[in-house]
Amino acid sequence: MARRVLLLCFCLCYGCTGGQGPARQSRPWERREAAPSSALLGDEHYERLQSHLGAVRALSRRYWHLVACKVWQEDCEEKEEEEEKEAAAAAAEEAGGGGQVVLERRGWSLPIMSEIVSSWYCSFGRCCATGDCRVTNNITGLELDLSSRLHGQHLAKDVVLKAIQGFLETPQPEKALSLSFHGWSGTGKNFVARLIAEHLYRDGLKSDCAKVFISLFHFPHSKYVDIYKVQLAKQISETVQLCEQSLFIFDEAEKLHVDLLDALKPYVDHYDSIDTVDYRRSIFLFLSNTGGNIINEVALDFWQAGRSREEITMEYLEKHLRTELLEGTAEGYARNHLLEDNLIDFLVPFLPLEYRHVKLCARDAFLARGLPFTEEALDEVARMMVFVPKEEKLFSAQGCKSVSQRINYFLP
Numbered sequence: 444m445a446r447r448v449l450l451l452c453f454c455l456c457y458g459c460t461g462g463q464g465p466a467r468q469s470r471p472w473e474r475r476e477a478a479p480s481s482a483l484l485g486d487e488h489y490e491r492l493q494s495h496l497g498a499v500r501a502l503s504r505r506y507w508h509l510v511a512c513k514v515w516q517e518d519c520e521e522k523e524e525e526e527e528k529e530a531a532a533a534a535a536e537e538a539g540g541g542g543q544v545v546l547e548r549r550g551w552s553l554p555i556m557s558e559i560v561s562s563w564y565c566s567f568g569r570c571c572a573t574g575d576c577r578v579t580n581n582i583t584g585l586e587l588d589l590s591s592r593l594h595g596q597h598l599a600k601d602v603v604l605k606a607i608q609g610f611l612e613t614p615q616p617e618k619a620l621s622l623s624f625h626g627w628s629g630t631g632k633n634f635v636a637r638l639i640a641e642h643l644y645r646d647g648l649k650s651d652c653a654k655v656f657i658s659l660f661h662f663p664h665s666k667y668v669d670i671y672k673v674q675l676a677k678q679i680s681e682t683v684q685l686c687e688q689s690l691f692i693f694d695e696a697e698k699l700h701v702d703l704l705d706a707l708k709p710y711v712d713h714y715d716s717i718d719t720v721d722y723r724r725s726i727f728l729f730l731s732n733t734g735g736n737i738i739n740e741v742a743l744d745f746w747q748a749g750r751s752r753e754e755i756t757m758e759y760l761e762k763h764l765r766t767e768l769l770e771g772t773a774e775g776y777a778r779n780h781l782l783e784d785n786l787i788d789f790l791v792p793f794l795p796l797e798y799r800h801v802k803l804c805a806r807d808a809f810l811a812r813g814l815p816f817t818e819e820a821l822d823e824v825a826r827m828m829v830f831v832p833k834e835e836k837l838f839s840a841q842g843c844k845s846v847s848q849r850i851n852y853f854l855p
C-alpha cells in the first residue's frame with residue numbers, strides 16, 4: 444500500500460521534471476523544495492496550473508480505479524481511494540510549473556514512474572538482487588486454478604496451460620511467447636491474465652516484472668502516438684533488463700494504434716535483435732473482444748445441433764476465428780496486423796458463458812468472501828444477468844462480469 448502511494452508521488456514528480464530528476468538517489472519527499480512555488484508564477488499561469496492539477500488528480504483516481512478494480516479485481520475499498528486522493532494532492536503540489544508536460548504525458552506517468560521506483564527499490568536489494576524478481580513459475584498452481592476457478596473455458600484452459608508450460612520448460616526459446624485472448628467481455632480474459640501473473644510471480648500483477656497496458660488509458664490520443672511508441676519501447680526494454688522473465692499484458696488490444704503494434708514487433712519477433720538485451724524470455728498477452736461474435740456463433744451452432752460445448756475443438760474454432768480476424772470487418776484491423784505477421788503464437792478463444800457458469804462464478808464469489816450461500820441465492824444472482832440471443836436466452840451478455848459485486852444484495 445505504502446509503496447503504491449510512493450509510486451504515485453514519484454510518477455507525477457517525474458512527469459513534471461521531464462526525466463531530469465535524480466531518481467535513484469533522491470526520495471520523493473526530498474524533492475519538494477525543488478518544485479517552483481506558485482508565487483513565482485503570474486495569476487494567469489497560476490489559474491492554468493490549477494486546472495491542470497485538477498485534471499491530474501482526476502486522472503490518478505481514474506487510474507487506480509481501473510487498475511485496482513478492473514485488473515486486480517481487489518483493493519476496491521473506499522479507504523484506498525482516500526489514500527490515493529491524498530497522494531495525488533501531495534504529488535500535484537510537487538508538480539509545480541510543469542503542468543503541461545504532466546498533462547501530455549499523463550497516460551504514461553505511472554509506467555515511467557514505476558520503473559524508476561523499481562530501480563530505487565531494487566537498489567536496496569529487496570527484489571532484484573537475485574535477478575529473478577521473485578519469479579515463482581508455479582505451473583501446478585496455475586493448472587489447479589484454471590481447473591477450479593475458470594468456468595466454461597475448456598479451450599482457453601488447455602491452450603494457456605500448454606503454451607505457458609511449454610515456453611517455461613524450453614531452455615532457449617526462439618522468441619518471446621505471445622498469446623492473443625479473444626472473447627466477449629466477462630468471459631475470463633482478464634481473470635486468466637491475472638492468474639498467469641499470480642502463478643508466475645510471487646507478487647502477481649504487482650511484480651515489477653509484470654506490466655499492464657490499457658489502450659485507451661495509456662495511449663489515449665492518437666496524435667501522441669510517436670511519444671507513446673518511444674515510451675513503450677523504453678518501458679519494455681527496461682523491464683526486460685531488470686527481469687529475467689517479463690510479462691506484458693495489453694488490455695483492449697483491439698484499440699492499440701497500429702504504429703504501437705509496429706513498435707512491439709521487434710520484441711515479439713524471431714530474429715530482430717534490437718540491442719544486446721534478450722527479449723525471448725518474455726510473455727506478451729493481448730486481450731481483446733475482437734472475434735467474440737464468431738466464437739459465440741460457433742458455440743450457438745453447437746448448442747442448436749444438440750452437441751455439448753466441450754465437443755468444440757481448437758482446430759475447428761481456430762479455423763473460424765483466424766479467418767474472421769484476418770478477413771473480417773474493420774473492427775479487427777489493428778489485431779490482424781500482429782496475426783498477419785505471424786507474431787501471435789496461440790489464439791486463445793473464450794466461449795460465451797451460460798447460466799450454469801454464471802452460477803459457478805457466484806459460488807466462487809461467496810466462497811472468496813467466506814460467506815454462506817444457498818442454491819437459491821446463486822440462482823438469483825444468475826437471474827440478474829441479461830441473457831442473449833433474444834430467443835434462446837443462452838449466453839450471459841456480460842459473462843461473469845460484476846457477479847462478485849452483485850452478491851452484495853444477498854448479504855445479511
Ligand SMILES: *[C@@H]1O[C@H](CO)[C@@H](O)[C@H](O)[C@H]1NC(C)=O
Nearest residue numbers: 579581582583584585587588
Ligand atoms: C503452487 O500453487 C499451489 C496452489 O496455489 C500451492 O498450493 C503451492 O504451494 C504452490 N507451490 C509453490 C512452490 O509455491
